[in-house]
Amino acid sequence: MTDTSAHSEMPAKPKRLRDPAFRALIFQILVTVAVAAFFIYIVRNTLHNMESRGISTGFDFLDRSSGFAILQSLVPYSEASTYGRTFIVGLLNTILVSALGIFFATIIGFVVGVLRLSKNWLVNKLAMIYIELFRNIPLLLQILFWYFAIAFNLPSPRQSLSMGDTVFLNNRGMYLPAPQFGEGFWLTAVAIVAAIVGTIFLVRWSRKRFEATGQTFPTLYASLGLLIGLPLIVFLASGSPLHWELPELKGFNFKGGLTVIPELFALTLALSIYTAAFIAETVRSGIQAVSHGQTEAASALGLSHGRTLRLVVIPQAMRVIIPPLTSQYLNLTKNSSLAVAIGYPDLVAVFSGTTLNQTGQAVEIIAITMAVYLTLSLAISMFMNWYNAKMALRER
């Protein structure tokens, strides 16, 4: 009897304080309380400070008239517009410059990355110089350089640099021909949509046929023909309802055409050149990560050099490239906020800058700005993760 009771008193579990699960629980409660106390302290201080300084709280200010003009806006905007409208204008400008930057940086980055692997010694070294030069100089410095040292020192409108008398570059910005859509252009637009839908079906059909019969179909040429040919025929048949409005020098400046303001020009240039250097390194490491055996196996199968690249090397390299590429896209989007340094009216410049100075509502404005960037970051990474999952290696 005594024996069994002694046995049951043997501790089956360690003492409470030594039990990892119990400790974890206590630690978590402590941390939560500390963090909560920290936030309560901050919020109380903030409310008190704002009250004593006479700063109002809330988002009412978004409905008030802003009273300042903005250099460039994608939606109608005037001094009578509200701060809410200012926010929209800034956001759209941020998205515009990020999209342009991502587009150009991807192209330059892929080209330089491939050239970095070229067997041509000279080309290889030039690509290396590009990468090492632009990657090791602060982006802000590059933006300021392109804007103040280059764009400002371009010739005046009368002595503009021109390319074939259609594109002009001067110290007021860059002037491009603007498309003018005539009557009946909608037919061509419908044709473009039809061609895209047709291409999707064609690709699906050819993949199914390939899996069923093993016969290949020249999908690339067929879809190119469809995408270019169909709209072209419709366009010509409906009487070419598209004209290009060329910029023309009238008086002291150019009239007509599309105008790219120098701020946008310098910012896009700096963002693309800087990010492209990082993308080039990503591309190089991605291609080098494909084992040489894969290329050898491809040539053993008798694939041509082009098909080896297209069917074997690039698909495998993309798997390595996509995650770091995503980070570069995110960085570019966040870096576009440096626009404030040269006065390009992006979100940070017009909202965290001008609007904050005018209304003094720091907490709300900074919170909104940060929320926007967080949302953009999450949206881009979600899209890229989806794409990454689609491209990832599927093993059994």
Added chain:
Amino acid sequence: MSSNNFVPLPDLPPPGNSVGAIAWLRTNLFSGWLNTALTVVAIYVIATTLPPLISWMFINADWVGQGKEACDSGGACWVFVANRWDIFIYGFYPTDQLWRVDLIFGALLVLTAPLFFKQLPGKLYLGGFILFIYPIIAFFLMRGGVFGLESVETAKWGGFTLTLLLAGVGCIAALPLGVLLALGRQATNMPVVKGMCVMFIEFWRGVPLITVLFMSSVMLPLFLPEGVNFDKLLRALIGITLFQSAYMAEVVRGGLQAIPKGQYEAADALGLGYWRKMGLIILPQALKIVIPGIVNTFIALFKDTTLVIIVGLLELLGMVKASLGDPAWPDVSREGYVFAAFMFWIFCFAMSRYSQWLERKLHTGHKR
């Protein structure tokens, strides 16, 4: 018999078309029509950019003189840079006190030099001293007000000194915080702590540094109780440290993930507690792996310090930009920016090469 006395002929030289300059050119530059075309394009690019650049930077440049008048040869006006050198490097630090800044830089050089030698006893202690004790001494030397040194307020700090200070403090202060965050993110048995760390890291990584600096300059004063006020430099440093710690945490996390599970299990089997397991076994290995990653985030931070211009602190780039507004020196923006670019480039390039060298040196695993 004479026929048995076989005397080999001397080796023939390799065929003329496989060695030498011509052959090198052939294989590396002209091996096919595509390669030749690329070479021609490359030579064209070099021929159109390099000669004007060299003549602007060196041949036609002016190096000595007093004012704008000295620059009349049409090239770069380096006189401007020479004239503003003190301001670019030291900011508005009082001229008679510059020896203090020089002493700080000099001491740092003398202290770090031994770290580059392979075998040296007490390297770890020296490194620890440089990381954690030296900055405190440097700070008091810089600010003064003790030991009879003249007090220099932080508003006068600037130029390249400030660049180094922001980057150095940002990195050193973010290291312990980053390690704690990384450990918290890996703590699967504590979902609440893990969640908080993930939120903290993702938040700071998702926003641009500019908005962080805006926040620290306009919101931090609101957070503090009335009457307490930090100066501008400290506010920027807090923002930079929080921002950097999130990036540091992700780098350290990578190192923690790279440690084989067996190491954790071995530590558990020895009966070590959590902190001793991490401090004695896991972290030393993990941190060693991620030193190159830490250097990389440091390079990024070094370049990002230029952004403090937004909150009105003038580090190197800020000083250059401010000097360009001087009406006595019209039209020297290219010279100013090229000089700043050169300074940043030298430091960043050296650090990136150093990190690559470390990566090769620390690679103690099996190389395939």
